[in-house]
Amino acid sequence: MSDSRGLVVVVEDEPAIGDIERIYLIDAGFTVHVSSDGESGLDAIRRLRPVAAVIDIGLPVMDGIELCRALRDADDWTPIVFVTARDSEIDRILGLELGADDYVTKPFSARELASRVKGLVRRSALGGRSTMLELGQLRLDQRERRVTVGGAPVELTATEFDLVAYLMASPGQVFARSQLLSAVWGLADYRGSRTVDVHVAQLRSKLGEAFGLRTIRGVGYALDSPSAGR
Template sequence: MSRILIAEDDRRISEFIEKGFRAANYTCTAVEDGASALLLARSGEFGMIILDIGLPTLSGFEVLERLRSEGCKTPVIVLTASDSVADTVYGLESGANDYMTKPFQFAELLARVRLRLHDDAGPAPVATISHGELSLDLRSRRVHVGADTADLTAREFSLLEVFLRHPGQILSREQLISHAWDMDFDPASNVVDVYVRALRTKIGARRLETVRGAGYRLT
């Protein structure tokens, strides 16, 4: 089983999470400040990091940014009491793999951890998803378009992954927000359109078709 690092300064929440993971047969280490979280995460001994944003010494955002800038690819699930879209976007763009707001149900957190870890009891994870000339590397977060390669932001990666798992299917903006970023749909938001445009510059405009009044489709 993978070892999980829990960075949470509220001891009640930390103990609640740790108790749940141990019951699910995961080994856990808990810390209460950002500096300790960064030090342990750099060790490479953990397969998953549960990261609170409001940590002393270093915020969760600072820890995340430093880890990603150093090339650390350990999956990170951010926990926060803030439900603002701005914080969600910032966390995802900084390299978080997932985002949960407090209060939360432990069963949901466990399910998300298992999804990211591809639990040892399950089949080996697929390293790439392909469709036509497109190939998405799930480990490096890079997309290969024929002989060309492009790096993706966290949000671009999540969006393209959804498209590649549903090739040829019309996906509404609501579906894309829900599946790619696990956010509530705001009819007034153009966030999907913004990131579709960004993806088109990297994979070619013709590959993402706009279906008027319905959404988008990977051709």
């Protein structure tokens, strides 16, 4: 359909869950292909080149972690949302070495999942306009998901990377916390505005003065060049 937001591949071995995900993603404007195991899901992603993939961790034949690793090893950076049944997997899933973009924990809201996917697709489209972003000593490579400060690499989590990329794409623009939550986390009220402040504090610690982020009291944040001050 010409007005589709694009194709999403869902890899889910429980038919009832796959059907719910498909229905809500279609309602959000996507077309959807559902695969029931990791091997066929990997083939579908490689063949159909979707705008995003929703992948369950506990898949038969090839689990979701191996599926993601196979894609990233082949330099395929299709945005991925993992579906996991165990909170203990989260840190492992979201590590930079694996390359996942987001996750939801069962039981989850299908509407929230669709919102997360929309957020990932928006960020991916934004990144497609410019592979490299630079601001002072801060340099961000969206294709390789790499950040350097003065040429030195800095390790960021997937969400930290996406937040920096979103801010760097519009230097000087003031963003409310709700705008950042919607764009980076995919749902305006997800986890509350405090999560933005926590991630900002982490980024300031990791990036130092190169991260020229101003706090706009009562509003949100704006990213300026370091010479502009905070």
